[in-house]
Amino acid sequence: QQRLKEKGIIQSMSRKGNCIDNCIMESFFGIMKNEMFYGHESEFKTFDQFKNEVADYIDYYNNKRIKSKTKWMPPSKFREASMLVL
Template structure:
């Protein structure tokens, strides 16, 4: 996340958190789940999102594949 009133960064963050809530948090029963379990599941989701979840706007690549194709990640 970036500085205040930086619309492009804010839009990207809002989009990610919206997807996180829709795909990961909502429509699940969290009763009885400990903080450690929740934290592990959240970590798994974020890894899935970055490494395996394909996005149309990235040419049907995952965020990690897209960054690698641009030379931003090693």
């Protein structure tokens, strides 16, 4: 926790014994690990390379990856379309 504090990172945790508090992020990280990490672990030669790949994946997930739940649009486009309706 001290190292996180030194780096200016705020640690956030859900309530003890309540996994539902963070189910959306848990789902995202599960998808990310399945799609870009598992089976590719040896491809990451440095931590910086891994960090860049994670940033690229987050961009892909938010701006390019389509899902039926978002009417076959990437999440960013779905949010934009939803805001127009309001």
